[in-house]
Amino acid sequence: MTRSSSVRSGSYREFWPRYLGEHRRAATRALHYTGTCLGLFLLAGAVARGDWRLAVAALVCGYAFAWIGHAFVERNRPATFTHPWWSFISDFRMLFTWLAGGPPASRGEPARRKDRE
DSSP: OBOGGGSOOSSHHHHHHHHHHTTOSHHHHHHHHHHHHHHHHHHHHHHHHTOHHHHHHHHHHHHHHHHHIIIIIIOBOOGGGTOHHHHHHHHHHHHHHHHTTOOGGGGTSOOOOGGGO
């Protein structure tokens, strides 16, 4: 497992490209999207039902999917350990960029050149 996330970034602007670089594989991003969406669903259920256990399950679910992706797909250390808040924000930023159909480079993939398609 690589330790690329053990390097601390001085600013979020520095952190974001590094974060994307640690989510290069589509399977890793898919696991993040799944965990984040399920976490939001569980959080909504916690509010609707007034059940704090669902809020705890939301956090566990969100992080479990992401960490599985880092451990078994990317084989790197999650940014959560060095920048917990920026990592949390970036999970949502990456999801919303994907949902909005953002350009491939913003999702951590190399941009496709037209002459190679």
